[in-house]
Amino acid sequence: MTALVSRLVHAKDWQPIDVEELEPNALDVVRSTDNRSVVAGPGAGKTELLAQRASYLLQTGTSPSPRRILAISFKRDAATNLAARVRLRCHRDHAGRFDSLTFDAFAKGLVDRFGQALPDVWRPKANYRIMMPNLQKYNGFLRDLGEPPSQVGGRADIMALNTRTFERIHLIGQPLPVDGRSGPTAADWAAEQFWHSALHEGNTTDLSFPMIGRLAELMLRLNPFARDMLRLTYSHLFMDEFQDTTQVQYDLVKAIFLGSGTVVTAVGDVKQQIMRWANAIDAPFDLLEADFEAKSTQLFNNYRSSPELTRVQHILARALDADAANPVSKTKGTIEGDSCAIWNVSSPEVEAAQLADHVVDSMVENDLAPRDFVLLVRQKAADYANTLEPVFAKRGLAICNEAAYTGSITLQDLLTEEVSRALVRVLRVASSDRAGACWSECQQALSSLRGADPDDDTAQARLSRELDYFINQLRSSYPEPVRREDHVQAVVATVYDFLDRDRLIFAHPAYRQGDWFDRVIEGATKHLCESAADANDWTEALDVYEGKHAIPLMTIHKSKGLEYHTVIFIGLDDQAWWSFTNDPVEGTAGFFVAFSRAKQRVVFTYCPSRGSRKKVAPLYGLLKSAGVKSVNLG
DNA sequence: ATCTGGCAGATTTTT
DNA sequence: TCTGCCAGAT
DSSP states (O other): OOOOSSSOOOOOGGGOOSOOOOOOOHHHHHHSSSSSEEEOTTTTTTHHHHHHHHHOOOOOOSSSSTTTTEEESSSSHHHHHHHHHHHSSSOHHTTTTEEEEEEHHHHHHHHHGGGGGGGGGOOTTTOOOOOOOHHHHHHHHHOOOOOOOOOOOOHHHHHOHHHHHHIIIISSOOOOTTTTOOSSSHHHHHHHHHHHHHHHHSSSEOOOOHHHHHHHHHHHHHHHHHHHHHHEEEEEEEEHHHHHHHHEEEHHHHHHTSSOOOOOEEEEOGOOOOOOTTTBOHHHHHHHHHHSSSSSEEEEESSSSSHHHHHHHHHHHHHHHOOOOOOOOOOOOOSSSSSEEEEEEEHHHHHHHHHHHHHHHHHTTTOOOGGGGGEESSHHHHHHHHHHHHHHHHOOEEEEETTTTEETHHHHHHSSSSSHHHHHHHHHHHHHOHHHHHHHHHHHHHHHTTTOOTOOOHHHHHHHHHHHHHHHHHHHHHOOOSSSHHHHHHHHHHHHHOOOHHHHHHHHHHGGGGTHHHEEEEEEEHHHHHHHOOOSHHHHHHHHHHHTTTTEEEEHHHHHTTTTEEEEEOOOOOTEEEEETTTHHHHHHHHHHHHHHEEEEEEEEEEEGGSSSSSHHHHHHHHHHTEEEEOOOO
């Protein structure tokens, strides 16, 4: 890798960084000066494209300092991942002008900064809290709501409301009216009452993220000063996974950037739209192309999947979009035998045994680690995990159900929380002899936590000594992993004393909300306790903590954006795919997402005791038409 | 105590 | 679509 420099390079001299190849269309988008909607299939390198474009804009001064780039993602890990790629490729001075946020963090930031300027009707209390929308809350609200004014209807109209549609259509379905006056129906009236009670009754205001998004949009509609400030700040806007954009999010982006000079780049794949039931817009790219005059650009390469899997993928893709472009695989096939197969098994026990054997064999044959495999299910991951775990354990394989709870939060949430990561970082340094990478990572994190200047050598040296001293103490107090819960608590407390709880909370605003900070620490303690139970040393305990040597098991939804050598999809049956007939397009899109996670191999299993395969027959039909074989494994 | 009808949730993100 | 939960009835 070339040294990162902070001086600018000429646009014509700029070259893609740390990547072997970028297809011509991708390069065209990287250098584009107009609004673009980039439609690209799985493995096309959409996130990589955004990272390269950010580097180009920052390093060539096309986004000139002090202007910035705003990148909006849905999930925190997507936002973090993109920021990390830009930091890897750009000098600190450039990367510092790249803001990678989730939609919700962006909207909340706006409400926190400008929300108090909202008109009385819409102004939340300054100390508002985040509410996780829960249907029971809406249910209770509607039940306790009094008689509506006669001109909008009666109690019967209120009781006839479905709570889901109440939220989706009436509460956050439309941009908020400036004067707070509601629409003509009983449902509109109920929504107005909900907003009123959320904003003005009691000591605090409870807002959900979609509500915050709506308030942010209203605010910028009413406050041209704030809007123009954002337009001036951001020369460029990126949107990742654009197929999942909700109306609330799109309206917010429109309120800020429509008609501005900010250049928009949206990337995504409609064929992977599996969040429509959770409010994603039907045809977001069409909207963007119409409203922002975005030019549609397609990418054709697939850097993930082997030619054989890419071929099957294309057959699935055509079921979703008859005009889908035929992607070109840029990866070699590396396995012997069939790339894709359907396994018919007589019972879940036989299935578990067959799969475990396959994983063990394939690990040897193809030189793979447990993390190269994924067990995918449609729903209820825990049920499948319980059946598979003992059978896999007999063959020395661990399964990590990422959706399982430790304390009151899920494992995957825990592992991405900064508080948990900071704990692991410190313990890893303390437990490794050749500290190297892990040491400097820890020092860097500590430095940013303490607000130290990375260029101030004296301050860095002081931090380094401080860390050194603490680590030595930690090592001598706890040379072996501790197992008793009170001991684990003590270790955890020592580490957070050193890191400084107040600074952690200050650096991560999420920890200021309610008891989130304590819940994460509780989860971390509990999980560390369980992870240390059978561990011989700290490294082993931390590996278990992070699930380093376990095969991940997750739902299709959670697997979006990830990739594995081998995808094992368990349970291609009507039971798991109960919603298939309701929305075959979304169902097929889910199937497509699952299939396209694989680099080399896909295995589907079917067990008649779990359900028939009548409804889901179109999916089997697609596999059959692609020449995928079905085998009976007893 | 037990039965039965009705209905919601299942696939999810977010500070 | 199927399961599990709750309320109200028996």
